[in-house]
Amino acid sequence: LFTLNMVDSWGDGWSGAEWTWTEDSTNSDADTGTLDNGASGTAPLCGVGCYTLSVGVGDYPSEVSWTIVKDDTGQDEASGGAGESATVCSGAQPSPLPTTSPVPTVLPPTPMPTIKPTPSPTTAMTVSTFDDLSDAITNNGNNAQINVVGNITFDAAITISAAVNVAIRSSVGAVLIGGDIGAGSGGLFRIEGASDVTFTGLGFKSGSASNWGGCLFVTESSNVEVEDADFVECIAQWGGGMALYDSSSAIVSGTSYTNCSASGGGGMFLYDSSSATVSDTSYTNCSADYRGGGMALFSSSSATVSDTSYTSCSAGEYGGGMALYDSSATVSGTSYTSCSADNSGGGMALY
Numbered sequence: 001l002f003t004l005n006m007v008d009s010w011g012d013g014w015s016g017a018e019w020t021w022t023e024d025s026t027n028s029d030a031d032t033g034t035l036d037n038g039a040s041g042t043a044p045l046c047g048v049g050c051y052t053l054s055v056g057v058g059d060y061p062s063e064v065s066w067t068i069v070k071d072d073t074g075q076d077e078a079s080g081g082a083g084e085s086a087t088v089c090s091g092a093q094p095s096p097l098p099t100t101s102p103v104p105t106v107l108p109p110t111p112m113p114t115i116k117p118t119p120s121p122t123t124a125m126t127v128s129t130f131d132d133l134s135d136a137i138t139n140n141g142n143n144a145q146i147n148v149v150g151n152i153t154f155d156a157a158i159t160i161s162a163a164v165n166v167a168i169r170s171s172v173g174a175v176l177i178g179g180d181i182g183a184g185s186g187g188l189f190r191i192e193g194a195s196d197v198t199f200t201g202l203g204f205k206s207g208s209a210s211n212w213g214g215c216l217f218v219t220e221s222s223n224v225e226v227e228d229a230d231f232v233e234c235i236a237q238w239g240g241g242m243a244l245y246d247s248s249s250a251i252v253s254g255t256s257y258t259n260c261s262a263s264g265g266g267g268m269f270l271y272d273s274s275s276a277t278v279s280d281t282s283y284t285n286c287s288a289d290y291r292g293g294g295m296a297l298f299s300s301s302s303a304t305v306s307d308t309s310y311t312s313c314s315a316g317e318y319g320g321g322m323a324l325y326d327s328s329a330t331v332s333g334t335s336y337t338s339c340s341a342d343n344s345g346g347g348m349a350l351y
Helices: 130-140
Strands: 002-008 019-023 028-033 040-045 049-055 064-070 076-081 085-090 123-127 144-148 158-161 166-169 175-177 189-192 196-200 203-205 216-218 223-227 230-232 235-238 242-244 249-253 256-258 261-264 268-270 275-279 282-284 287-291 295-298 302-306 309-311 322-325 328-332 335-337 348-350
Touching: 028 040, 049 064, 049 076, 064 085, 076 085, 123 130, 130 144, 130 158, 130 166, 216 223, 242 249, 268 275, 287 322, 295 302, 322 328
Parallel strands: 123 144, 144 166, 158 189, 166 196, 175 203, 189 216, 196 223, 203 230, 216 242, 223 249, 230 256, 235 261, 242 268, 249 275, 256 282, 261 287, 268 295, 275 302, 282 309, 295 322, 302 328, 309 335, 322 348
Antiparallel strands: 002 040, 002 064, 019 028, 019 049, 049 085, 064 076
């Protein structure tokens, strides 16, 4: 009676997002499935009465979209994306009218379907050079989905401004390499203007900035999400690996900071009411000339840190692992091993 059209903007299937076709009257699942691979596919949806299609989230929800089409009319009945659902109904065919009765059998009207909006279109690109990466970000803006398939050495820092739903990831663990390229803030990326950017499966190496964020500088109420990444030998005045400024935020998970250094916040620096959620992350041999060898929070900033380790991190003054000044943190399941500070707070300093 209906056909489910499935689309993946990246072209590699739904990556764990599954759909379920549930009969409403019995609340029982009639069918289930997914888009195993490729950019598109279809599946029949059968049954008489009202049914609800529910689609899971999967690993890359921004890539998932779908449409339910009624077979006999070819019309779209509902559409949506990952984590969304829609209910559609089909009436049973009426029985022929009995010859002895002039009164027709009247079926109740079919309820209007619940229609979900189609997600904004995404632009998927594969890049392997600095020029391709820079052009992909500059020319596509919102909803750009970029897969980095080779190590890239940066010629200059890249600015992402006023762009949302930007995803930069690597299916092969590519490394983005910086150096002395004259960056002031953001040795590899400067993210500004309330942008929303996700980095997944990437390495960041040798990013360098004279002021903020050896690899990433996040400012002007922007947000970043960093998953399964490695920051190695990154350096800046504030935030060797990453700096958050001006009410910006970060979600960091499954990530490592190794041999990163700064005057404050060798791995991460949060300033001016910025916030971070950090989980399953490690800081190793990170250092600060003054405060916060692994992480530093200043000026009403906040962090939630869980299942994270600080190992052999050091500071010239306070907080070998973490330093908090006029800021707050909630810490759980976290270890500080062989961390040191010349003045006080080898593991953590609060002042």
